[in-house]
Amino acid sequence: MKLDIGPADACTALKTLRNDLGRLRMSKPIYVTQPHLPPLAEFVPYLETIWESKILTNNGPFHKRLEDALCHYLGVPHLALFTNGTIALVTALQALRITGDVITTPYSFVATAHALLWNNLQPVFVDIDPNTCNLDPDRIEEAITPQTTAILAVHCYGNPCAVERIQRIADTYGLRVIYDAAHAFGVRYRGESLLQHGALSVLSFHATKVFNTFEGGAIVCPDSTTKQRIDYLKNFGFADELTVTASGINGKMSEVNAAFGLLQLDHIDRVLARRRELEAYYREALGQVTGIALLETPPNTEGNAAYFPIFVNDNYPLSRDALYQKLAEAGVFGRRYFYPLITTMPMYRKLPSAARHNLPVASRFAEQVICLPLYPALTGDDQARVVELIVGS
């Protein structure tokens, strides 16, 4: 078909098309994260194997292979897979038979504190260090009482806690240390896996995490005896067909999730490299914006660029919520991780340690934070769009 239009009309049509494409690009929503998914065709052979064997769960072959592969990749001695990070946290506290009061952070996802309540443990909230967003080691000792038995700390945004200082305090007072390492997949500290610190570390493999198995999680532990106890606990307490050793739960990861994890491991180095690239660009582009503060990566740390939090100060032209709204209106959906603070929620706010005056830093940060979009498929153009909105306020 021959179009009978002159050069001027063609030029106008082209301009309209270009504008429409521009609008389409601008209106495509950008979320805080998007899971990395390998090409579907690569997953089909794994599914065929499962269909063939009919082993769907209960410590099947993919489950065993993923545990071994993750120990090797992460550089940790033992690891037990779970259905999700929250059940892994609940089980970690059971595995160590923690009782009484547990020191923890208010600045985390609510699952951290909920895991304590599910074990009838009393959270004792301690403020965070403004340089890391993690438990402030200078504030821990004053919160210890004869009822304190453990410290549940979070490597927030994947940044290492003050692991040496926390361990020294724990050793002095005879406390156990458990790390909620939901954000810390692949993080290395002083040349070794960060997950080696503490009595146990708990990972999340949720869809929104650096390494995902759709849903999933794991406990990293130092020895085979603890690993065996955890394995019993996540399988109703069964030690064998006839022996039930504890009131365990069903926390087992399925074969489909485990197989998917194995495939994800083939891609993880590229995923981490792309995340670090995006993080470096944000740092460069936003490092000098008046009123916007960034978190430094702590020394001796090889991070995983799990999140990119910015903190909106009073000298920025907009309030945090106004900037959040401006971004959302432009189709950029950051998230205020972690707002509201856990300690403002109904099940925690009456605890003496939940009082705002006890948690000035966490309270302030919760009101300043926005986590910006960061995921491997984020394009350079999308990222520039996010930056433009922040710089141009």
Ligand code: T4K
């Ligand atoms: N400890 C800490 C420190 C944690 O951060 C978490 C979980 C846990 C423990 C517990 O681990 P799990 O039991 O979850 O394994 C998300 C996640 O649900 C949660 O796993 C995560 N922390 C928390 C920080 O963030 P939401 O409510 O913000 O997620 P949602 O559904 O709003 O997702 C955020 C964005 O991600 C969406 O806007 C779009 C995108 N998305 C999300 C999902 C679920 C996708 O593109 N695909 C998806 O499937 O809580």
